[in-house]
Amino acid sequence: MTAIIKITFREALGRKVVLISLILAAAFLGLYGTGVHFVAGDLARHPNPMLAQVIYPQLLSFGLYFGGFIVSFLAIFSAVGAISSEIESGIIQTIIPKPVRRYEIVLGKFLGTGLFLALYAALFFTVIYLLIHLKTGMELTGQWNALALFAMQPVVLLAVTLCGSTLLPTIANGVVMFMLYAVSIIGGMVEQIGWLINNVTLQQTGILASLIMPVDALYRKIVHLLMNPTANPLQALQQMGPFGSMSEPSVWMVVYAVLYVIFFTGMAVYLFGRKDI
Template sequence: MHNALLIAELSLREAVRKRLVVVLLLLTAAFLGFYLYGVFRLEGTLDQRAREAGLDGRSVNGAANLSVMYAAMFGMYLVYFLGVLMAVLSTVGAVSGDVESGVMQSVIARPISRAQLVLGRWLGFTAVNVVYVALVGAALLGGIFLITGFVPPAPLPALALILLAITLVTALTVLGSTLFTTLANGIGVFVLYGAGFAGGILGSIGTFAASPTLTTLGKVANTLMPTNALWLGASYHLQPDVLRQMGEMTRGANPFFGGAPLASGMIVWAAVYALLAVLVAMWQFSRRDL
């Protein structure tokens, strides 16, 4: 474990040396500023309309504040999506990149096993990705609160599910990095992510149209790639009662927001899935012929 933690530390230093962290901070600051400025202008418009209607104010969790609620929801969806992109792009060459460049030959000559190398890579990149998404999510929700006074009902459970999704994507990308070339790995993980998103759409259509076949296909896709199911579970915790009631009236027709809490079995499966991906990656790279 000591060697794995050492590799994780080296992965963090590598990210800093390549200025990945600096670029991320600058781009993220631009994204947050752009999005929160839009929320600021939205809040001003809603206040003006309330005054024109002769109202002293509007309820933060009422129907008059739906626009702000949706802004918070879609903002967190963007954080989730950016986190997935970050997880794939930062980790896509975790192992395969060193193999293709020839660096791996000198690394494995050190007193460290291949399994420890893979574990350390996963720990290092997971730490970067999880901390990044946690900070961006907290900054977005904190900014929306300062501007509008709105806070989602349960932001911490929602953020925890998003971080679990990022952990899973990072694990699968590390696994792919031990099996395929860097380019093939990136394409494969994005295809899996697309399968999970398609599962959410199929599940929503199946629920709305009362189609058992589509509902089953959606469950299969979500089992194969639970990331979208984790986001839907997170979005449920972000919705006030008024949004949940609207979701019940439309019978879950919106594929972006969940209408029910995520089953605990799916949460456990996502965590086990990530662990299995890392273990298989460690085993696969240990027996791989370089």
């Protein structure tokens, strides 16, 4: 299995989608950093502590939200054809006859790609964190836990995408995964609106969407960990908007996300083991 992990990791580094993702990430971080620089400079010249306590957290959550988009798309593209494309091309026929068990192939691909995605996400998070901290002077708490959860987001998508790759053709799997990701994002926004207007139905709809795909719930947890809103009197203003989090997901949602990864990885192993190739 170790050999498959190494091969998968090297393949992940060499894919064109990674190069494209790096270019997009550099463009995004460049624009984002420029925006943070000028906002911080303007507020430094014309001090307004109350406005700063509202704007700076919004900038942080904005960066993490759209940074999560880039990392999540990379996760889907990296795994969408992990199994199906090799079956369609016939490459899998050259691997299976060798003394490698099927579960080792699936787990090797998951661990190799997952390691790459987690490192990529951790680097992305670190750059955004440093931009905000150095430019605005915001004192952020829980950064290590937040980093771990940010790195976990693409791993959640990887697990379910890899499972889909054992069932569906590559293109169909990609469509389904993007729809699931959209359900998570839209559900998260609906839940925030529900908390804002105190609508229980919208809140429950958002929670249901998080159970279907918990990526957005992890993001909302990250926001709470970093901003420590209970210690800030401007909590309500900081947490408003689509990038905020009016209600902190419980630790059980994080546990659920971990079990979610284990379940879908296990399903991928089971389905590939029974697949007629």
